[in-house]
Amino acid sequence: MTQYPLFSLIQSELALIEQELASAVHSQVELATDIGNHLLRAGGKRLRPALYLLCAKSAERELAPVLPVAVAIELIHMATLVHDDVIDEASTRRGLTTANVRWGNPLAVLTGDYLFAKAFSLVAGHAGNNVLRALTDAICVICEGEIVQAKNLFDSSQTEAEYLTRSGKKTAEFIAVSCELGAKAAGLPEEDAASLRNFGYSIGMAFQLTDDILDFTGSQAQVGKPVGNDLRQGVLTLPVLYALEASPRRGELADLIQGRDMAEDKLARCLSIIKDTEAIEYSYQRVHEYLDSARSALPEAARGEVRSALSGVADFVGLRNF
Amino acid sequence: MTQYPLFSLIQSELALIEQELASAVHSQVELATDIGNHLLRAGGKRLRPALYLLCAKSAERELAPVLPVAVAIELIHMATLVHDDVIDEASTRRGLTTANVRWGNPLAVLTGDYLFAKAFSLVAGHAGNNVLRALTDAICVICEGEIVQAKNLFDSSQTEAEYLTRSGKKTAEFIAVSCELGAKAAGLPEEDAASLRNFGYSIGMAFQLTDDILDFTGSQAQVGKPVGNDLRQGVLTLPVLYALEASPRRGELADLIQGRDMAEDKLARCLSIIKDTEAIEYSYQRVHEYLDSARSALPEAARGEVRSALSGVADFVGLRNF
Numbered sequence: 286m287t288q289y290p291l292f293s294l295i296q297s298e299l300a301l302i303e304q305e306l307a308s309a310v311h312s313q314v315e316l317a318t319d320i321g322n323h324l325l326r327a328g329g330k331r332l333r334p335a336l337y338l339l340c341a342k343s344a345e346r347e348l349a350p351v352l353p354v355a356v357a358i359e360l361i362h363m364a365t366l367v368h369d370d371v372i373d374e375a376s377t378r379r380g381l382t383t384a385n386v387r388w389g390n391p392l393a394v395l396t397g398d399y400l401f402a403k404a405f406s407l408v409a410g411h412a413g414n415n416v417l418r419a420l421t422d423a424i425c426v427i428c429e430g431e432i433v434q435a436k437n438l439f440d441s442s443q444t445e446a447e448y449l450t451r452s453g454k455k456t457a458e459f460i461a462v463s464c465e466l467g468a469k470a471a472g473l474p475e476e477d478a479a480s481l482r483n484f485g486y487s488i489g490m491a492f493q494l495t496d497d498i499l500d501f502t503g504s505q506a507q508v509g510k511p512v513g514n515d516l517r518q519g520v521l522t523l524p525v526l527y528a529l530e531a532s533p534r535r536g537e538l539a540d541l542i543q544g545r546d547m548a549e550d551k552l553a554r555c556l557s558i559i560k561d562t563e564a565i566e567y568s569y570q571r572v573h574e575y576l577d578s579a580r581s582a583l584p585e586a587a588r589g590e591v592r593s594a595l596s597g598v599a600d601f602v603g604l605r606n607f
Numbered sequence: 608m609t610q611y612p613l614f615s616l617i618q619s620e621l622a623l624i625e626q627e628l629a630s631a632v633h634s635q636v637e638l639a640t641d642i643g644n645h646l647l648r649a650g651g652k653r654l655r656p657a658l659y660l661l662c663a664k665s666a667e668r669e670l671a672p673v674l675p676v677a678v679a680i681e682l683i684h685m686a687t688l689v690h691d692d693v694i695d696e697a698s699t700r701r702g703l704t705t706a707n708v709r710w711g712n713p714l715a716v717l718t719g720d721y722l723f724a725k726a727f728s729l730v731a732g733h734a735g736n737n738v739l740r741a742l743t744d745a746i747c748v749i750c751e752g753e754i755v756q757a758k759n760l761f762d763s764s765q766t767e768a769e770y771l772t773r774s775g776k777k778t779a780e781f782i783a784v785s786c787e788l789g790a791k792a793a794g795l796p797e798e799d800a801a802s803l804r805n806f807g808y809s810i811g812m813a814f815q816l817t818d819d820i821l822d823f824t825g826s827q828a829q830v831g832k833p834v835g836n837d838l839r840q841g842v843l844t845l846p847v848l849y850a851l852e853a854s855p856r857r858g859e860l861a862d863l864i865q866g867r868d869m870a871e872d873k874l875a876r877c878l879s880i881i882k883d884t885e886a887i888e889y890s891y892q893r894v895h896e897y898l899d900s901a902r903s904a905l906p907e908a909a910r911g912e913v914r915s916a917l918s919g920v921a922d923f924v925g926l927r928n929f
Binding site: 316371410415 | 634635636638639686687690693694695711712713714716717718719720721723724725727728731732736737739740743744746747749750751753754755757758
């Protein structure tokens with residue numbers, strides 16, 4: 286796993302989590318293990334378990350008992366990613382072939398289900414029902430967000446507010462819950478747990494918006510998937526919605542999108558229309574507003590080194606280009 | 608819902624479960640509710656929650672506290688069905704258009720995930736971690752069974768023993784766990800819970816084998832899907848494996864299967880080869896062996912009316928043609 290200096294406070298716990306993830310994806314059925322290992326090899330930032338652990342470190346406590354929940358959080362995230370790739374018919378993620386392309390949709394769907402079940406099995410063995418309930422409710426919200434997204438493909442009439450609600454459901458909510466559960470594991474009072482929840486929500490929004498920006502500005506090498514991939518699938522993100530409002534060629538853009546056929550030449554025209562506007566600057570401005578909210582949500586009750594690490598996560602999300 | 612006289616002992620509880628299912632599939636997102644309602648309208652035998660409830664009635668206890676687990680069991684089953692239909696590219700189930708055809712694979716995958724999460728959320732709110740653990744472990748086993756099935760498509764070298772193991776994983780295990788959890792909810796001793804687990808496992812095997820037989824002998828009107836559907840998908844069930852051993856034309860059958868292209872004329876040839884053997888009689892013989900095992904597993908500790916209801920379930924599985 287890539288080492289992120291900003292997670293240095295929980296370096297040893299993150300290393301343990303990698304081991305536990307490897308053991309969690311191990312199945313009697315060799316093929317299931319192979320697919321699980323492939324997903325692990327694709328890596329990832331482990332952002333959600335890292336935030337959970339950092340929040341859990343808000344008070345001086347032993348982290349060992351909370352590690353299974355951190356592992357479960359990442360397994361749930363992996364499950365949603367493998368299903369997302371089926372849904373989006375994605376062929377690469379983080380530069381590696383996706384499970385759906387390598388093993389086919391059936392095995393990718395089943396592996397996602399397997400990872401969900403493994404995650405809950407871990408939580409059932411190591412945490413209270415309130416933790417489980419928070420995680421399952423968050424998954425319901427993620428699904429609702431994804432369902433709304435699937436329903437609104439190529440719908441050029443959707444608003445920025447709808448986009449923000451959808452991003453909240455599909456990404457920010459789960460990160461918010463990860464932080465809240467960490468805070469509760471640290472024994473922080475309800476009010477501070479709610480603050481860390483807000484921190485996580487804002488970080489999640491900034492993270493999703495950055496993802497959506499990188500879909501336009503990042504190279505295949507940086508983000509591990511082709512440029513304009515969301516738009517190709519009909520997923521309209523903030524830069525597109527901005528251009529649909531602000532571009533002098535907004536009528537042409539809307540027509541191209543409503544045609545629901547994103548052949549390469551049409552996609553290229555859309556991208557050029559979007560890039561001729563202030564869409565990216567506007568979107569980054571929203572990212573920085575969310576990051577400011579995140580920083581100002583950090584509660585005094587958390588230990589100084591935890592607050593500065595969480596603040597570092599906000600800096601990282603603002604700077605990342607992968 | 609169709610009323611089955613054999614479930615008369617738990618008629619009122621099953622009616623409550625229908626209400627709770629309707630409330631569980633209700634989402635803020637209208638489309639999610641629509642898909643959930645469609646799945647509910649397709650009905651089903653509610654075999655798993657019914658067995659859970661019957662076993663829970665082994666001792667004289669109030670059933671109200673265990674209803675949420677019964678609902679969760681059916682939600683999990685519904686989730687696996689909706690994902691199965693994505694995997695098998697099925698277009699009808701129980702005579703209705705499948706969710707994947709009506710709403711597309713993305714929404715079907717997401718709805719399945721949503722139902723899984725709803726199920727666990729219910730269990731987290733109303734039952735102990737041991738119940739949750741048993742259910743999540745059973746889902747892992749179902750996924751493993753389905754993964755093995757997906758891997759072995761069109762593989763004419765698989766054995767009857769492999770088929771039985773796979774059927775155990777994908778169907779019997781979950782029914783076994785439903786019975787075991789019911790027995791434990793009734794407070795039966797460990798040994799009797801294990802007996803009811805064995806009862807459920809045998810019922811589950813008989814149920815899956817009957818399903819696989821009906822794929823050959825049932826009409827579209829009876830089973831709600833086209834004849835020979837499993838074989839068309841490359842899923843080799845007991846009648847096929849029998850014919851691959853016993854038919855004088857087994858070489859031709861193996862060649863047709865290994866060709867991995869089940870056009871209608873080829874499928875018809877396979878079906879005729881299979882029907883010229885004793886495959887169906889042989890398979891029914893195995894069904895009845897499992898049903899005998901099921902009946903003899905019924906523990907004395909269960910109340911008489913529960914034992915006779917469970918025995919009635921065994922009769923029903925042996926007679927069903929839908």
